[in-house]
Amino acid sequence: MDMQTSLLDRLFASGLLIETGVDGLYGRSGKFEDVIAAFERLIETFGGDDGAEAIRFPPGMNRAHFEGSGYMKSFPQLAGTVHSFCGCELDHMNLLQCMAEGEDWTKDQQATDIVLTPAACYPLYPTIAKRGPLPAGGGLFDLQSYCFRHEPSKDPARMQLFRMREYVRMGTPAEVQDFRQLWMERGQKLIETVGLPVHVDVANDPFFGRAGKMLANNQRDQNLKFELLIPVTSTANPTACLSFNYHQDHFGSTWGLKTADGGTAHTACVGFGLERIALALFAHHGLDTNDWPAPVRKALWGA
Template sequence: MHTDNATTCVISLDRLDPNQHGQLKYASAFVSEHIDDIRLENGTITITHHDPDGGDKIAAGVQRLIERFSKGDFGFKEHILFENRGTMPYRGDIIADLVEAKTIKVLEPGLFIFREPFSSLLRFFDDTFVQRIANAFGAKEESYPAVIHLSTLDKTNHFTSFPEHLHFLSHLRDDLDVIESFSESIRQSGGWKADAPLDLNRNMPKPRFAMNPSTCYHCYEGLQGESLEGDGIVATAVAKCHRYESKNHTDFGRLLDFSMREIIFVGKPEFVRESRLKAVEHLKTLAREWEIDCLIENANDPFFTNDFQVKASFQRNQEMKYEMRLTIPYINKSIACSSVNFHSTAFGTAFDIKIGKRPATTGCVGFGLERWVFAFLAQFGLNEEGWPVSFREQYRAWQSK
């Protein structure tokens, strides 16, 4: 964060429901590339920036977001399905400890290299979710690319719901002059520089792909045009996902590149609903076994666009999204580590997936693997002797295989 010659603007949040302050803070990071820091305090939002034009556009943008999130009287339905209180014996700054121990290497905010024991814990959590939950549904393992067609993302309405997350992919044009000119310019500059003269319009074609933001999209793409038999199918996959989140990458657990294990249900409405509720019960069992401080609650996606209130309220009122939130004691907050989602027939219709003569219903359970490890270590620390007995025994048994 820049501190020299910084300017701040302080905006009152009197018009905004306190429950939406966090959403406003998140969205405000995308108002301008000149923003350095955003803080919520005493009913205000404080924006620190280096806008050469004085910051009027930033203030106007934040006011626009306040208007977006405050208009209408929709109300947000709150429903806590489950709470588990753990001892949380460790209260230190786990990120600082992991960096000091060289267990993680921070490449930039939200982008890490993970070493032991973090890397082993990632595999342990993933294997456990497969063995204990995915296999209970008879899920079939699939493997997906890290990139996704823009036409596929269009079918999921990702462009109109989460445009800020997108990481587009392109390449140098199939043109010998362009390729050689680009290479020579880098050579003459003494290597790649942040301000390298890269003319995107001249050097690169329009992108056809983006980095995949969600594991389950590929599952629906793979079923496009198919008719399913019986009650439906269950698939599972782990994939690298990518979401650009601007200054929010400095928040605990908001990664630019992360691993998402999903269990995906596609079929009859009753089959998907029942499977979803069974998945919640499996999550409860693991939370109790591992003595994790957490809750499972009704939630909504952080929709970015003008219809935020309508979409978010619909999700909550229909209880289409549950989140399992694990406590991070040293910052006295919680983060969503798993979500249990019901999509109705939205994806079945978009991808022409049939069950009988009707569009298939879909749902999924997601596990953010890095978040699970971060949150577990935030509660119990790096010393294995401080871990819950049941977790420690399962982890060591897994290591000995």
């Protein structure tokens, strides 16, 4: 039995995760949720005084905004769309007959105006662009959302539906790069506070296809993405639990985001994979939070 399956089976057996019959789609117990809530409070002790505007989007986003973001050019293999029945009574009868006969009843479903959110920050950029130019000093935003990526796996750290907490900075290149550097330092201290091993390395997104290899190489060569890696199901291939991303002017140009002086805004973000961090805590400290080291419990729950 490999480490991924072993950890997943133990999480199921303990009731921390709840099996649904679909790889990467799990229920969470109250104890699992308590760890995530505690960790989010810890995040806020590091970033809560920065004055970020809190915004919470649902796990679905405007399909037109999704298409405008360019996501499908780079990550079509990860995208998820929302389809619904839009037919008449006869179509409904045909649908029910297909289901009764074990045939594909989804073939006549039609795409809606909603797609599943791929990253917590994607709905933010068109929203802020509609407000007009950023104020002097730029903008800072606090986001949290369920996100979807179609990559079914037995690795519990690679869920298809998961939560991402993000701080997003908009402004001049210097402002957003200073923000990213600040959070690269904060992120390491934060993870050390809960007794987990820390390693930060340059990374790239999973761009699709042959052209994607060039994009990935460019991203790495320009140090646009760093990840904080923690062993969860493998010591040889640790899991990215935090990411620190500098988008340059990509979203600024895409959505017309402007700085106070009329320039194209640059953006950067720090993203926390909340389920992954919880899994790292369980993997390293055990499945019973009452037995976790006292300093870790104090950091998370104050006792």
